[in-house]
Structure formats: C-alpha cells, structure tokens
Amino acid sequence: MAIPWDSLKLVFHAHENISIVQIGGLADDETLFVFKALMEETHYMYHELRLLLSMKSHPNIIARPHGLVMKSRQGDSEPGIVGFLLQLYPGPTLQRKLQIAGPTITMAEKLSWSRQLASALIHLRTQGPGYFPDFKPNNIVFAEPSAANELHHTPTSSVTRPILLDFEQRGTWYTWAPPEVRYIEYLELLALTSGEGQIRQRYTALLKQNFPHWSPEPGFLKRSISNARDGYNFAWTSLTEEGRAKAQMYAFGKVLWCIFEGVPSPDGPRRVESFLEDFQQNQNFPEFQASPPAIQQLIRRCTAGALDWGSQNSGVVRDGDRIVPWGREACAHVTAAEAQDAATQWWQNELALAEEFVQYQYGSRNGREDIVVPEHVAQLRRDIQKRPSLEEVVNVLLALEAQHETT
Structure with a gap:
C-alpha cells in the first residue's frame, strides 16, 4: 500500500x-x-x-x-x-520490563519468553541472510496475548509475547557482539574513521590483505541492494553460515542472562557502558544470583569467548560518576590522565588481539600447518565451537518448563 x-x-x-x-x-x-x-x-x-x-x-x-x-x-x-x-505493539520493551519488574517476573514467564525468542531466531535462520545481529532487550517489544490472532496464531500461554524489532542489520553495541565480530569491526572502524592518516592506511592495508574484496570506498559500503543480500555489516557477512549461527548465540546468552537475572543490561554499575543507560541494578554479567543451575550452564556455553570469563579486565571501571583504572575504585585521588592511560593500554592490547585473530583466522596463515597459532586465537576458536545450537537451547528450556510445571 x-x-x-x-x-x-x-x-x-x-x-x-x-x-x-x-x-x-x-x-x-x-x-x-x-x-x-x-x-x-x-x-x-x-x-x-x-x-x-x-x-x-x-x-x-x-x-x-x-x-x-x-x-x-x-x-x-x-x-x-x-x-x-x-x-505498533502496545507493550514495553524487554529492557523496560526488566527495569521496572525484574524481581517479580515469574520463572514460567522467563522460560516462555526465552523459548519464544529462540523459536524466532530459528525461523530467521532460514530467512534472507539468516542472522539477527542487533539482538538485545531494547529491540524486543511485548504484544498483548490477544494480538496473536493478527498472525493467526494462538498464544502459548497467558503471558505476553516478545516480538523482535529492527532488521536494519547494521550491527550492535560491543556489549552484545562476540569477539570474532568485534575484532573485525575494530579494524574497519579505524580504517574508515580514524583522524590520523597513518592509522587509516595501516588498517586499510590490513583489511585488504586479509579480505581482498574489502574496500574503503563508499561504493563498496553502500553497494546496490541486489548485491548486498546478506546486509551491509562487513563483520557479519564475512562469517560462514556456521560462524553466524555461533555468533548469534553469544548475544542470545547475554539476553538469557538479563531475563533470568531480572536485570535490563549486562553492564551494571561498575561498567563504563552503564553511563549510556540510566539503570539501577546491582550486578554485572556474568554474576549469577537468580538463574537455575541449568540456565547458568547454558549461558556459560552461549557466551563462551566473552572477556568476562577470562582473566582480562576492562581497563577502566565506573566509580560513581568517575571513570578510574581497574582496581582503583576505592582511591580518592585518581587523575584523569591515569584513567586515560589505563584505557589506552587496554585498547592497545585489544587491538593487538584483534589483528592477530583476523590474520590467523582469515589471512594467509589460516589453515597452514607450519604456523604456530597464538594461544588466544586457538582458545577463541575452541570457545566458538562450545556455543550450543538454538535447538539445544530449546530442548533445555522445554525440559525446564516441564520440570517447572510438575513442581
């Protein structure tokens, strides 16, 4: 029309x-x-x-x-x-619902919402590009149960239906993106937007070396829609079909954590990202306070490869209205220069990891038996393979729903 x-x-x-x-x-x-x-x-x-x-x-x-x-x-x-x-769907976003009613959400609702969201992602796997990179609570809105009739479906329970929104597929915040996606995005961001010509040249050369078809020209980034059936996010379109499925599970695991912990974001009060939101929550991912053991194990598998599971820290943390170096929250005298140095050191380390991963995963070193793969690259490869399929997730949720109904 x-x-x-x-x-x-x-x-x-x-x-x-x-x-x-x-x-x-x-x-x-x-x-x-x-x-x-x-x-x-x-x-x-x-x-x-x-x-x-x-x-x-x-x-x-x-x-x-x-x-x-x-x-x-x-x-x-x-x-x-x-x-x-x-x-227009009448309900709040999942983010808003968790913010205002997190502790009161029932286990039946959590299991039902999670299973329905997994079903939507399974459906998307067979449609178009087959992935949904911006999967996070503020892109999930609720419809009243009666609205299901509009699509000739009956609601699965008396609780409201979660609905996926926003299919631009331009990407997501780093909070929700798995390392294998973030690493490519880091390099592309520097190649395209750095204010220093030498840095743009360095990362342009690095990307073209490992992805010969990549180009910094606007024509490549905004190529015709007929030649971009998988979307315009280079990091996601560089993944194989299996790689996209594994990357999808990372954000799904973060959303599961939010649902079962009853909090709106993985970034709690200590994370610098929390400055972007106005949330009142007392925990960070991956702290568990309310999730059943089976869900905890599932979230660990879905988010395998997350920085939070390792020994690395985020460089800087939020301390009230300040940003301070990691571990310095209790210090009254922390200068802005010290925080900036800590953040710079963290980004330098992160970029070094990103460069090595891209070179060994996509470049001339990929698959060569005579090359010793750095341990962090080998570990991330193992972590990616640990992530479950959506079907495995659904089976766990169905088993928990059946167990919940009998208790």
Whole structure:
C-alpha cells in the first residue's frame, strides 16, 4: 500500500528515526502506526524493508510493513519512498520490563519468553541472510496475548509475547557482539574513521590483505541492494553460515542472562557502558544470583569467548560518576590522565588481539600447518565451537518448563 506523506498525522516523535503517527482522512480510524525513516544511510532502510517483505510471518517477529510512505520530490514527477509504516505493539520493551519488574517476573514467564525468542531466531535462520545481529532487550517489544490472532496464531500461554524489532542489520553495541565480530569491526572502524592518516592506511592495508574484496570506498559500503543480500555489516557477512549461527548465540546468552537475572543490561554499575543507560541494578554479567543451575550452564556455553570469563579486565571501571583504572575504585585521588592511560593500554592490547585473530583466522596463515597459532586465537576458536545450537537451547528450556510445571 502506498501512503502519501502529507496524509500522516504526527502523534509524537519517539526516536531519531521513529515517529508514532496516524493516517489522516480515514473516518473514525485512530489506529496508531510506527513510521520509520532514515535521513542518511538509506541503504539500511531498504535492506530492512526488503527483509520484512520477504520473510514468512512468525508470532515473535514484527509483522510485515503496513505500507510505504511516498513523497514527491522537487523537480521529479515520480514520488519516492521516504519510509514505511509498521504495526505498533502496545507493550514495553524487554529492557523496560526488566527495569521496572525484574524481581517479580515469574520463572514460567522467563522460560516462555526465552523459548519464544529462540523459536524466532530459528525461523530467521532460514530467512534472507539468516542472522539477527542487533539482538538485545531494547529491540524486543511485548504484544498483548490477544494480538496473536493478527498472525493467526494462538498464544502459548497467558503471558505476553516478545516480538523482535529492527532488521536494519547494521550491527550492535560491543556489549552484545562476540569477539570474532568485534575484532573485525575494530579494524574497519579505524580504517574508515580514524583522524590520523597513518592509522587509516595501516588498517586499510590490513583489511585488504586479509579480505581482498574489502574496500574503503563508499561504493563498496553502500553497494546496490541486489548485491548486498546478506546486509551491509562487513563483520557479519564475512562469517560462514556456521560462524553466524555461533555468533548469534553469544548475544542470545547475554539476553538469557538479563531475563533470568531480572536485570535490563549486562553492564551494571561498575561498567563504563552503564553511563549510556540510566539503570539501577546491582550486578554485572556474568554474576549469577537468580538463574537455575541449568540456565547458568547454558549461558556459560552461549557466551563462551566473552572477556568476562577470562582473566582480562576492562581497563577502566565506573566509580560513581568517575571513570578510574581497574582496581582503583576505592582511591580518592585518581587523575584523569591515569584513567586515560589505563584505557589506552587496554585498547592497545585489544587491538593487538584483534589483528592477530583476523590474520590467523582469515589471512594467509589460516589453515597452514607450519604456523604456530597464538594461544588466544586457538582458545577463541575452541570457545566458538562450545556455543550450543538454538535447538539445544530449546530442548533445555522445554525440559525446564516441564520440570517447572510438575513442581
């Protein structure tokens, strides 16, 4: 359905790219829609639109767009697409629900939500690119059980349904991205955005050496939609099909931790990332306080390779409204220079790990028996293989649901 731009009535502006609107001219119809548009990098919008239109429906995935919003351009007789309308789901995001009601969420709800989300990811594996890189609680919204009838499904329980949103597939925060994805993203970010020419040249050369088809030119990054069926996130599209499935499990494990611990984010008060959110939680990933043993084991497997399981630290930590070097929270006199030095040292170490991983995983050293693979690269390879399949996760959740129902 084509909807004229000037027929939309703004109700409120929810986000930089999201507005809640009504369609004017429809008598007695006060239905609200989500209007999504991108002013820049529109290739992500077209990719999401194609993906939503081509995917088969699923009760835990946002419904197909209601219509395309068209606007005439000056000097052009043909209107262009400026965005699209999506169904507005009435419930809060999973992030918000965990923030306001985390301790009161029942085990039945936690198990049901987790199983439904796993089912959605299994469905996505067969659709289009087969992965969902931005899997995190604020991209999961709840629909009331009665809304299931819209997709000709019956709700699996009396609890609300979690729905996956946002299929631009441009990537996610480093909190949710596994190391094998982050490492490529680090190098690409430096190659494309560093203010120092020598650094851009260094990482451009490193990427082209290990990924000969990569290019810093805008034409490569914004190539036509017909040549980018898997999306525009280079780190994810560089993975094999198995690699994408394993990377998907990492974010799923972090979301499981949030659900079963009843907290909105893995980044608690000590993490610097918590400055980005206004959360009141007293624990960090991977501390366990509420998760059953079987879920703890499952989360450990899903997030194998996470920095948090090893001996490395994050370089700096949050201490109230300060950022201080790791282990210096109790020190009253910590200078900004000391915190900056600690952060710089951490990033240098992290980049060294990233460079080695990319070179041994993708470059000329890959597969050569005469090359001694650094232990951290070999360990990450082992960790990736430890991550379970979605089917294994579903089996664990079903067993726990059956056990819960009998107690």
